[in-house]
Amino acid sequence: MSAANRKVIQALVKTISKQVEHFNQTEVECLVRGFNGLLGEPAVPEHSSNGLDRGRFRSILLKWFGMTDDLIMDRVFRTFDKDNDGLITVKEWIEGLSVFLRGSMDEKIKYCFHVYDLNGDNYISREEMFQMLKDCFSRNPTEEDPDERVKDLVDITLKMMDRDHDGRLSFDDFEKAVREENLLLEAFGKCLPDTMSTETFQRHVFEEQPEQ
Template structure:
């Protein structure tokens, strides 16, 4: 048992060294806690030896919901796509830690790129009028009125385009989105909540990093 735990410990230390060179915003102690936490989320003790292990879409979405209070299916799918860099349908340990570094502690530059990718539903590097419509319709709570709610969403899309579409091609490129957010930071999550609030971040970090005090 002690020999196994020594091997495991060595393996974790090697992973910490590798990941710390690739990921900003976390120190080595925090990365070790995140590795152990990831193994707990998978509920698979052999995850370190299993290169195919990762969080599938369902597990990932339940974590976003339970730990960060996210409820919008479309946005959660976008967050999953953004974490899943190699597009294999699983968020690996390295993808999880790399994604969390921006999700929890990213700079404005990193968050602008992250949010744009979440909102670019079909991955064509533009946020189209249709994509805006679907995301806003999904994220807004519609009040029952006699007016067609879709008309209200369409009006909101047009207002948003007018404010953010700097090159007037009726869709948002990354340059449009970045310029608009730099001018008005509140537009970062214009199409739905895809970043955790301060309370969720504090709670998650306390939960994961409390292991530090045990070493």
């Protein structure tokens, strides 16, 4: 790496370190280097046009975190891609990972709700629940109406989580239900890494990245 590029990256690391929680400056530098490796080119300031596209990001979710649900992976991408330009910049990458890997319960509740709110109207509707849960079941070809099981599950979930009984989940409904029963955090699909995946990914990024 040239001295000029090194200076640019050091300045970027210093800036991001002040803006992102849960990672220290050394870890941010490792994440920037890892991002370089994923792009195959040096990371540059976030207003640049380079970044992770949807396909490359989905490959990371599959390889490192075992995610396979197309809808959920697309929603995770949109949650990382805060400016909705179709690319995850280095800053968006590190900000997203800070919650994805090390977020507080408050941060994870907000993150999961955003993932599950498919149309961005600040509610998780019955239709959205159905869309996310229908892939959880393996379909029996002899079953006349396989969607009935999913509808039953949606009804059960609403009874558990819909506190104001309006047939949809507001953020307040979701938050209260998750705080009472943490297992409901990922009620509509796996959108956070498990402990083993988190540790493996962090070990790879923070301990195994070669110097550049």
